[in-house]
Amino acid sequence: MTTHATYEHWLVHRSETGDVRHRLQAPGIVSVGRGTSNMLVLAHPSVSRDHAAFEWAPDATGGGTWRITDHGSASGTRVNDVQLVAFQSLPLSHGDCVAIGPMDFQFQRPAATDSLTIVGRATPRVVERIDVLAPAALEAKHLDAVLAIGAAIHAAGDDQSVADAAVDAIARISGFSEVAFVQQSTADGVFAVVASRGPRAAHLRLSHSVLARARLGPVVVSDGCEATGKHHTLARLNLSRVVCVPVELGERFFGLLYVADGGAFRTALEPVAALVRSVAAVAALALANLERLRMNSALEAEQRAMFDGTIQALVATIDAKDPYTRGHSARVADFAHLLAVHAGLDEADTNRARLCGLVHDIGKIGVSEEVLRKPGKLTDEEFQQIAAHPVIGHDILRGIPRMSDVLCGVLHHHERFAGGGYPHGISGENIPLLGRLISIADALDAMTTSRTYRGARPMADALQEITRCAGTHFDPEFAKVIISIDRRALQSVVGMHVFGAPAISPPHVASSADIAIARIHPGATRRTA
Numbered sequence: 001m002t003t004h005a006t007y008e009h010w011l012v013h014r015s016e017t018g019d020v021r022h023r024l025q026a027p028g029i030v031s032v033g034r035g036t037s038n039m040l041v042l043a044h045p046s047v048s049r050d051h052a053a054f055e056w057a058p059d060a061t062g063g064g065t066w067r068i069t070d071h072g073s074a075s076g077t078r079v080n081d082v083q084l085v086a087f088q089s090l091p092l093s094h095g096d097c098v099a100i101g102p103m104d105f106q107f108q109r110p111a112a113t114d115s116l117t118i119v120g121r122a123t124p125r126v127v128e129r130i131d132v133l134a135p136a137a138l139e140a141k142h143l144d145a146v147l148a149i150g151a152a153i154h155a156a157g158d159d160q161s162v163a164d165a166a167v168d169a170i171a172r173i174s175g176f177s178e179v180a181f182v183q184q185s186t187a188d189g190v191f192a193v194v195a196s197r198g199p200r201a202a203h204l205r206l207s208h209s210v211l212a213r214a215r216l217g218p219v220v221v222s223d224g225c226e227a228t229g230k231h232h233t234l235a236r237l238n239l240s241r242v243v244c245v246p247v248e249l250g251e252r253f254f255g256l257l258y259v260a261d262g263g264a265f266r267t268a269l270e271p272v273a274a275l276v277r278s279v280a281a282v283a284a285l286a287l288a289n290l291e292r293l294r295m296n297s298a299l300e301a302e303q304r305a306m307f308d309g310t311i312q313a314l315v316a317t318i319d320a321k322d323p324y325t326r327g328h329s330a331r332v333a334d335f336a337h338l339l340a341v342h343a344g345l346d347e348a349d350t351n352r353a354r355l356c357g358l359v360h361d362i363g364k365i366g367v368s369e370e371v372l373r374k375p376g377k378l379t380d381e382e383f384q385q386i387a388a389h390p391v392i393g394h395d396i397l398r399g400i401p402r403m404s405d406v407l408c409g410v411l412h413h414h415e416r417f418a419g420g421g422y423p424h425g426i427s428g429e430n431i432p433l434l435g436r437l438i439s440i441a442d443a444l445d446a447m448t449t450s451r452t453y454r455g456a457r458p459m460a461d462a463l464q465e466i467t468r469c470a471g472t473h474f475d476p477e478f479a480k481v482i483i484s485i486d487r488r489a490l491q492s493v494v495g496m497h498v499f500g501a502p503a504i505s506p507p508h509v510a511s512s513a514d515i516a517i518a519r520i521h522p523g524a525t526r527r528t529a
């Protein structure tokens, strides 16, 4: 097989409408495949998306040779019936028959085109022809790679996916045998391969001296510059070309993209280096975005934890003032959440119901302990103090943005459905939904937990009482819903949040729920409200 210094050659394919000639203009690369980004698009299902490439390999005399390289295609590439192994490259001579999958071509010098002999076994459904020059080919490949990784990164949810997308894109485009994403331990400086691709990816030949240098900036080396003695490790590793580019954004260093090959086939290295630099820039941006998302997520979690801690502190403060009803707020929150879920409210509203249950009695902070713990009958003035707790709670919480959605429930959880409750005495659906919902949850807990002056009522009795008061004290629709809930689910709430209850029964302390019960059953408490 001889080579030719003639730069321009033809790739000839016979079709039903006549011969189709594809000009191979040196210097350059003509990518071939089913993908529309190729320079020569062969729209046949048996042709791989990125099947093969013709590339001009210049020699020292100023001439050169056209070579063909299979890109790991599924249906294979053959030259004169010799099957190329994946990523194998062969020089071409005039008259060579090149089979790309099921499609046959003949490699011709221009002078010989008048006497072409076309070898053909299959006819493509569509053949598109694009004559190319090297810059256009490389630009298109480059752009394709960057777009590919951009799309992959857009869908990537973690660092590993970004690394995989980066090495996939480079391996697919460059044809280099070893492509890797390498990270360096901050503790001991050891390099670790995070992702790798290419036919020799399982046996990566990492040049640690190149990796160390690339930490400071892109490194492009070939055995051509090895003569200087600067890259003796390439020879030891039997590598001919290495490109290594840091993946970094500003001061943030994420790792290194390492691209190496040991083949004798010479191609311009700078276009590959440009490709790796572009992919590294896109990958760095993606990794920085993921890092920022993680930081934001951590910050949100911290803020949420602080918020939850604040709520718990407020609830603990109520418990400290009203020890016998310890756990009341937490149980009301659970009842309210159960009721909201079974009422078919959406997740945001069910979460609001739980939060509102936790803080509904926060206004008791503003009521004196003497009044809260007074064992005897309350005076009108003392009752007015207790009855002020929804308004006090509303005023305490209204300055907190995350509480804005539950303020109405705090303010109106002692309204009655038929009117006559407090603080506003509104009725029916004029009472905000959260207020109607918390009202039932509040009463249910009051009835099913014990007091010094009475024992806890059975769940069935409490539900019967709510049914009896549906439409007068309680929203009848929510009353129906609470009755429909599995008793075991309701009963499990009663047994919760009782830790820390006083070992010695304190004097009876009127809770807001007690007041609600007193209104259902005048005389049910030792005090009248």
Ligand SMILES: [Fe+2]
Pocket: 360, 361, 389, 413, 414, 511, 512, 513
């Ligand atoms: Fe209350």
